[in-house]
Every structure is written in structure tokens, then in C-alpha cells.
Amino acid sequence: MDSQKEALQRIISTLANKNDEIQNFIDILNQTLKGVQENSSNILSELDEEFDSLYSILDEVKESMINSIKQEQARKSQELQSQLSQCNNALENSEELLEFATRSLDIKEPEEFSKAARQIKDRVTMASAFRLSLKPKVSDSMTHLMVDFSQERQILQTLKFLPVPKAPEIDPVECLVADNSVTVAWRMPEEDNKIDHFILEYRKTNFDGLPRVKDERCWEIIDNIKGTEYTLSGLKFDSKYMNFRVRACNRAVAGEYSDPVTLETKALNFSLDNSSSHLNLRVEDTCVEWDPTGGKGQESKIKGKENKGSAHVTSLKKHTRSGTPSPKRTSIGSRPPAVRGSRDRFTGESYTVLGDTAIESGQHYWEVKAQKDCKSYSVGVAYKTLGKFDQLGKTNTSWCIHVNNWLQNTFAAKHNNKVKALDVTVPERIGVFCDFDGGLVWWTFFEYWDAGSKCCENTSEK
Numbered sequence: 001m002d003s004q005k006e007a008l009q010r011i012i013s014t015l016a017n018k019n020d021e022i023q024n025f026i027d028i029l030n031q032t033l034k035g036v037q038e039n040s041s042n043i044l045s046e047l048d049e050e051f052d053s054l055y056s057i058l059d060e061v062k063e064s065m066i067n068s069i070k071q072e073q074a075r076k077s078q079e080l081q082s083q084l085s086q087c088n089n090a091l092e093n094s095e096e097l098l099e100f101a102t103r104s105l106d107i108k109e110p111e112e113f114s115k116a117a118r119q120i121k122d123r124v125t126m127a128s129a130f131r132l133s134l135k136p137k138v139s140d141s142m143t144h145l146m147v148d149f150s151q152e153r154q155i156l157q158t159l160k161f162l163p164v165p166k167a168p169e170i171d172p173v174e175c176l177v178a179d180n181s182v183t184v185a186w187r188m189p190e191e192d193n194k195i196d197h198f199i200l201e202y203r204k205t206n207f208d209g210l211p212r213v214k215d216e217r218c219w220e221i222i223d224n225i226k227g228t229e230y231t232l233s234g235l236k237f238d239s240k241y242m243n244f245r246v247r248a249c250n251r252a253v254a255g256e257y258s259d260p261v262t263l264e265t266k267a268l269n270f271s272l273d274n275s276s277s278h279l280n281l282r283v284e285d286t287c288v289e290w291d292p293t294g295g296k297g298q299e300s301k302i303k304g305k306e307n308k309g310s311a312h313v314t315s316l317k318k319h320t321r322s323g324t325p326s327p328k329r330t331s332i333g334s335r336p337p338a339v340r341g342s343r344d345r346f347t348g349e350s351y352t353v354l355g356d357t358a359i360e361s362g363q364h365y366w367e368v369k370a371q372k373d374c375k376s377y378s379v380g381v382a383y384k385t386l387g388k389f390d391q392l393g394k395t396n397t398s399w400c401i402h403v404n405n406w407l408q409n410t411f412a413a414k415h416n417n418k419v420k421a422l423d424v425t426v427p428e429r430i431g432v433f434c435d436f437d438g439g440l441v442w443w444t445f446f447e448y449w450d451a452g453s454k455c456c457e458n459t460s461e462k
Contacts, residue, residue: 165248165255185229270357277353
């Protein structure tokens, strides 16, 4: 008995749940039906407005054309009326002269006849009838104001609902990730002159693969983009900006989203090579510090990242945030970076340490941050041939930015023992972008370190 009750209770519970599901679905159907009716009414109203707008335009064009015809009619009528009046006056004068000449033939007295003949001759000479142009000044043709709306009629007959725009295609090759910014570029699969603007959406994450529900962030929307690319600035390094997607919009409707793409502000990771450092430097991973025991100068500290056999620093300390390669700026691909071979330790006045990774191709970016009590340091790049006595920026194979906070503050770019003073405030961070293939080194200066870091100035050395 109890088991039957339990089974019946389960059946009742199942039926109740199913009834709730059906009732919810009925509510959804009713709401959808209501939505169809309301949206249809709205669309019909919009259609009426659009056609009323067309009728209004047609009425305006018709009125303008009617005015043109009436003005042409008035102009020609005035010309012909004036010519007609002149002809009537000339005819009246000519008929009077003809009657006078006819009567003069009956004059018997020679002197009177001669006098009348001379008068007739003078009046004929001056008669307006002989100066008139007997050709209408204007024609009665109005064909130049006729219309042919066959083409426009065909266009009107092709009126139809606006098509939904196709989904744009984001082109990863044309996208750019660099200098705290991401530029997303896209194109339409086919030309569409009805496109009014684009909507770009993105959300941030720091893991590979598709979004996870528990980590999923809200979409951030950028609306009313008129071109086919957009640049987001003020971004953090070492971050992945996933699910960039874009949709095209015409005046009526927005199209489907493009396939999402993942763009990453990936850092170039490397450490400092302790075996290359000057003995007065204490080096740990990406941290370098002045060691006063047995060395010259005062304690100085700097945080940052190094790459390639090239960065001379008076002192360096690791900072985990770094720079931005780009889909456009492919560096070494998936191949691991080349490790620099062993070399002599820097000595003498060359207080230098190298990165443990050599750049052999491509484009790379990293940043350096100094501690507030740092007195002097240099950051840059150099060829592998930098000698153990060479100082960064004093040879023709090395480039650097030098900061000096001793008696007076100096901030300068150095190369081949030449110094170029930089007229900017000494930044908290210095970014180094090395375009190995292009033969360029770019320096980027940042006022402070956070997600919205502001770039102060860019300089370059060839």
C-alpha cells in the first residue's frame, strides 16, 4: 500500500511539474503571440510613414515640375503676346497708310499730288511694318519639359524589405596588438551599400580556449563605428582579450555576429643571465640590484624585463608585466627563443647584464619599471658582439635610454657615444619595442602603471 502511494505521489509530482512546464510554455506562446501582434503593428506604422515620406517627396517633385511648366508657359506667352501687340500696331499703321495712298491717287493738282507722294514715301520709310521680324520669337514646343519615369517606376517596383546584413569577417592578419592597444579589423563578405554602422563587442579573460560559464564576463559594447576597424587603448599587458566579434547594421536591423577571434597581449618572457653580469651586480631571474660590496657607485634598483643580448642596466629587478606582439607582428612563431651562448662577464666600467634570450628575427616588446630610489640606469638592446668592457649606448652596435637621478635629472637616448636629450618627464615605465627585421628600436614612456597607462612620448633609433 505504501509503495503504491509513493509511486502515485511520484506520478502526481511528475504530472504537476509537467503541467507547470506546459503552463509556462503556454505563457511564452501567448507572450510571443502578443509580441508578434505588437511588432507587426509597429512595422505597419513604420511602413506607412516610409510610404507617406515617399508620397510627400513625389508631391514636392510634382509641384516643382508643375511650377517649371507654368513658368515656361508664362515666359513664352509673354514673348508671343508682346510680338503680337507689335504686329497689330504695325498692321493698323500700315492699313491707314495704304488708305491714304489710295486716296492720294485721286488728287488732280500736281503740287498737292507731289506733296502727298512725298509724305507717303517718308511714312513708308519709317513704317514699323517693314522693320518687323515675321517669325515667332519662341516656339510652341514644350517637349523639353516632358518626363519619362519608366526607370523610376521600375525602381519603385523593386521596393522590398531591407535584408539582414551578413556577418562581417574579422581578419586576424590585419589586427594589431601593440602599445597597450588592440586594433580589430574586419571586412564584409560581399559589398553592401546599405550598411550604416558596425557594433563591436568584446570581453576579457585570461585563459585559453572557449569562455567558461563561471568566468564569463559581460560583453562590452562599442556602437556606431563607421569604418571597418577600431582601436581599443589603455589595455593591460599579459592579457587575452577573447571573443572579439562584430556585427553590421543598416537603418532597420542588425545582422549576425562575426565568428569570434582571440587577440592576446602576450609578453615576451625571459630572465637575466647571471653569468654575463658585472660582479658588482646582484642578479636573480629578472631582478638586478647594485651590490656595493667591492663595487663603485651607490645602491640603485630598477624593475623590468629584458630580452636579447642587449640591455645595459645599472640595476634591474623583475616585473611580470610586459609587452605586446601582434598578429601583424609575428616574431619567432611557436619556436622557443634562442638561448644566448656563454660569453665573458662584463667588467671594468661596464655595469651590465644581458637577457638570457637572444632575438634573431621578428618584433618584440618588453617594459622596465624602476624603483623610486633608483639613481641611474640604462635600458636597451645590443648585438651579441657587445664587448665585456663596452657600455650600452657608447658603441655603434648598442642603443639605450639612460636615466640619471644624481645631482640633476637627465633623460636621454644614447647610441654610438652620441646623446640625444629627451624633453619629457622621467617615466615610471619604459617600453622597448625591437623590430629586428625592420632595423628599428622604439621607446615608449609611461607616466604610471595600471590598466589605463598613459603614453607620454615615442622616440626611435635606427
